[in-house]
Amino acid sequence: MSNGQWYPPEWPExxxxxxxxxxxxxxxxxxxxxxxxxxxxxxxxxxxxxRRTSMAFxxxxxxxxxxxxxxxxxxxxxxxxxxxxxVWARRLGVDPASAQAIVCAAVRETYEEAGVLLAGETAxxxxxxxxxxxxxxxxxxxxxRELSFADFLDRRGLVLRSDLLGAWARWITxxxxxxxxxTWFFVAALPAGQRTRNASTEADRTVWIxxxxxxxxxxxxxxxxxxxxxxxxxxxxxxxTAAEALTGADGRDLTPVLARARLEGGELVLSWPGHxxxxxxxxxxxx
Numbered sequence: 001m002s003n004g005q006w007y008p009p010e011w012p013e014x015x016x017x018x019x020x021x022x023x024x025x026x027x028x029x030x031x032x033x034x035x036x037x038x039x040x041x042x043x044x045x046x047x048x049x050x051r052r053t054s055m056a057f058x059x060x061x062x063x064x065x066x067x068x069x070x071x072x073x074x075x076x077x078x079x080x081x082x083x084x085x086x087v088w089a090r091r092l093g094v095d096p097a098s099a100q101a102i103v104c105a106a107v108r109e110t111y112e113e114a115g116v117l118l119a120g121e122t123a124x125x126x127x128x129x130x131x132x133x134x135x136x137x138x139x140x141x142x143x144x145r146e147l148s149f150a151d152f153l154d155r156r157g158l159v160l161r162s163d164l165l166g167a168w169a170r171w172i173t174x175x176x177x178x179x180x181x182x183t184w185f186f187v188a189a190l191p192a193g194q195r196t197r198n199a200s201t202e203a204d205r206t207v208w209i210x211x212x213x214x215x216x217x218x219x220x221x222x223x224x225x226x227x228x229x230x231x232x233x234x235x236x237x238x239x240x241t242a243a244e245a246l247t248g249a250d251g252r253d254l255t256p257v258l259a260r261a262r263l264e265g266g267e268l269v270l271s272w273p274g275h276x277x278x279x280x281x282x283x284x285x286x287x
Contacts, residue, residue, distance in 0.1 A: 032106035033066025037242035081123035082163030128193035166249025
């Protein structure tokens with residue numbers, strides 16, 4: 001492998017099985033992930049976690065905090081600040097209820113996996129220290145789905161600060177994957193007074209790293225990553241501050257990126273439209 005692109009060995013067989021009608025594509029689950037940025041002396045750094053090698057999906061790969069949508073966030077009244085749901089619906093390309101659930105997932109998963117909460121007592125404030133036994137109890141209840149995000153905000157007297165998020169990209173897991181996600185990528189700046197920690201049971205390491213350093217390590221085969229992670233890291237590199245990146249999110253193209261597979265001269269060719277660097281040619285091998 002010339003770089004650190006994550007590539008499951010079972011993909012060729014699954015691609016053939018899907019083409020032959022032997023398996024059916026799974027409906028992707030809605031998900032959200034957040035590129036959390038802070039300003040370091042050399043420029044913005046992004047918070048990343050390494051998925052445990054025991055994980056069934058993308059084991060050992062570096063990624064951002066994120067996860068699936070909680071369906072309870074579709075139809076519950078969520079304490080909200082920032083652009084309205086109609087604005088977010090147009091931006092994300094979904095209905096208002098789905099927009100609420102996706103943004104809630106972005107904020108909730110960042111809190112669950114990194115201990116950072118994009119919420120405040122007012123539409124102009126952000127919570128400070130989120131450590132302590134009472135905060136941890138609520139975070140654990142969110143992880144276990146014993147507590148909905150709407151109820152968490154009500155309990156704390158907080159409003160979700162949707163204006164602290166910028167929608168960046170949208171990628172959909174290939175049709176031949178058994179675990180599929182329709183994932184919206186967001187960017188956000190680390191709030192003053194808060195700090196990240198590895199609060200995820202799915203990660204064995206977390207780092208703050210510049211986008212350039214991360215992609216350089218990927219290019220050398222030192223860091224394992226999935227195509228969406230590499231692509232978004234490369235897109236972050238031109239920005240000199242976290243605030244600039246957040247501003248740059250406005251108007252970004254959120255057309256979903258979905259991998260395609262075709263048979264060409266005895267090889268399986270896997271490609272992501274608009275992202276030629278990830279194209280893979282794989283010999284068919286035994287049937």
